[in-house]
Amino acid sequence: MKADPAVQHRLLELAEVDAELNRIHHRRRTLPELEEIGRAERDLREKRDSLVTAQTALDDLDREIKRLETEVEQVRAREERDRKLLDSTGSSKQLEDLQHELSTLSRRQEALEDDMLEVMERREAQEANVTHAREEVATAETTLEDAQGRRDEALADLDTSEAKRDAERAAFIANLPQDLLSIYDRIRQQRGTGAGLLRGSRCGACRIELDRTALTRVREAQADEVVRCEECGAILVRTRESGQ
Structure with a gap:
């Protein structure tokens, strides 16, 4: 699947909003x-x-x-x-x-x-x-x-x-492609976090470092290619911090 890198980057803001919603729900229960x-x-x-x-x-x-x-x-x-x-x-x-x-x-x-x-x-x-x-x-x-x-x-x-x-979430998702949003939401429901920033070789969603093979695959992917972490399944958003 492909999506403009700028659109993928907006997933990080959406993920932060969802993380805050998760914290609110947890706080409500506890x-x-x-x-x-x-x-x-x-x-x-x-x-x-x-x-x-x-x-x-x-x-x-x-x-x-x-x-x-x-x-x-x-x-x-x-x-x-x-x-x-x-x-x-x-x-x-x-x-x-x-x-x-x-x-x-x-x-x-x-x-x-x-x-x-x-x-x-x-x-x-x-x-x-x-x-x-x-x-x-x-x-x-x-x-x-x-x-x-x-x-x-x-x-x-x-x-x-x-x-x-x-x-805030409604405003974010209104500007995201439905197919990308569907994948993100499915991952979030299954794993808790739908997307994370690839910082160096570390997934921002699960905090686990990718092995060399997986990291090479991610770095060789086109900028508009939607790639996912092999450990947690989250969409890996790539920026300059990713070493690309």
């Missing part, structure tokens, strides 16, 4: 904020799970307190009923039974109130755990939002750079 966001998301999930566990424990204690309060009320109601019966009974046997039951109810109420006091103390400590867990969630959410904000800013900058390079 933003440090992406890894940071991943860590922040995992941390937030853990913090939220801890909050659910703490809140569940607090809810269990609230139910336990309500149960004890209900039992205390039942004991008090039973005690009030027994005292009324005590005031109205004339039977010594019934009187003795009621006094025994009142004594039992008193001990039961005391035990329930002791239990409730212990549960309420545990609830107070657990409520502090829930408050701490909520603060931890809030901190984790802030950390995630901050990382996401920095990621969005970085992506916006990359979008701007990419749009600029895309416009």
